Amino acid sequence: MYSFALITVSAVFLLLGGRGADGSDPLIVTSHSNATGGDLLTCNLTDFALVISGHQWLKGAKVIHEDKDSSQITTHNITGVNAETSGQYTCKFLTSPEVYAVINITVAPHVVAYKKTEHGNEGDTGVLTCKSNSFPHVEEWMWSMVSADGNKPIVNGSEDRYYIKSTGNKTELRIHQLEIEKDQGEYICNGSNEHGNEGAIISLHVRSRLAALWPFLGIVAEVLILVTVIFIYEKRRKPDDVPEDEDGGSAPLKSNAGANHDTVRQRNSS
């Protein structure tokens, strides 16, 4: 009973005196300031009892700086806050055990279209995709279609044709049963988080089913014309067939026809 209470008390102490939500050590005071030419991230270890054998800075899971200094303060300089530098920076003091703190460098979403122009065939499904790789991730994605009377928001599942699938760094709009007049045009994907929003435009081109058939129809037409020309040519040549066959100098193309005439003639004479 008594030991159970002790365990409970120490667990509460661990929770109170332990790490922050992202594992940051409360003994480290962090700061982020912008000087001219770059932003400065600072970590200050306020516990002087720990022996420091060096520092590490990580961006996400990747080590971006290492040193063997024993100072209580370590800094990292980034070239301004933007989509590329945004992320979770960790300063780690190489003590025993190691202590660290996390500094979030946050920006509004940086939204880009996977492809600025997409193509789809009439009746098929069109797929439009946007991404954002900045930190923190996008909280809400919105799609709309550009039209003369303002942008029309697209509701997921509406008309049983529009389907939206979103994650923190990607959104996908699928349009089933594409129609040229209705669906061809420009679409906007908007990503937002607590720092703001950004949109990207994608053009959707819808090809008619007939257009997809044109090359095939072309070949069919070519073959038909060729066959007709040969047919007419053969018909016109018929009267001259007899003398030419006797020469034996018939072209390969008409050799078959010639052979047929020969058998016909042979049958007739016998």
Ligand SMILES: *[C@@H]1O[C@H](CO)[C@@H](O)[C@H](O)[C@H]1NC(C)=O
């Ligand atoms: C950095 O400077 C900009 C203005 O240049 C300011 O709006 C922003 O709040 C500053 N950020 C920090 C973390 O000091």
Ligand SMILES: *[C@@H]1O[C@H](CO)[C@@H](O)[C@H](O)[C@H]1NC(C)=O
């Ligand atoms: C950060 O780095 C930039 C360029 O590398 C430099 O101009 C600037 O002075 C540095 N800022 C600090 C506070 O060290």
Ligand SMILES: *[C@@H]1O[C@H](CO)[C@@H](O)[C@H](O)[C@H]1NC(C)=O
């Ligand atoms: C670091 O923390 C110590 C203890 O709280 C404080 O005395 C010192 O001024 C801090 N240094 C900086 C650069 O903030």
Ligand SMILES: *[C@@H]1O[C@H](CO)[C@@H](O)[C@H](O)[C@H]1NC(C)=O
């Ligand atoms: C940093 O971002 C992470 C993930 O979004 C979050 O869990 C954590 O609370 C943030 N830390 C601070 C100090 O804002």
Ligand SMILES: *[C@@H]1O[C@H](CO)[C@@H](O)[C@H](O)[C@H]1NC(C)=O
């Ligand atoms: C859209 O609806 C489908 C189900 O019809 C669902 O699976 C999907 O998560 C929804 N997308 C969003 C962004 O809410």
Ligand SMILES: *[C@@H]1O[C@H](CO)[C@@H](O)[C@H](O)[C@H]1NC(C)=O
């Ligand atoms: C996007 O987020 C998912 C999890 O939400 C992750 O698995 C994936 O690696 C991320 N992709 C990029 C390019 O960041």
Ligand SMILES: CC(=O)N[C@H]1CO[C@H](CO)[C@@H](O)[C@@H]1O
């Ligand atoms: C509906 C909506 O939020 N639209 C926004 C999408 O993004 C563009 C550009 O970033 C804004 O101008 C729109 O207001």
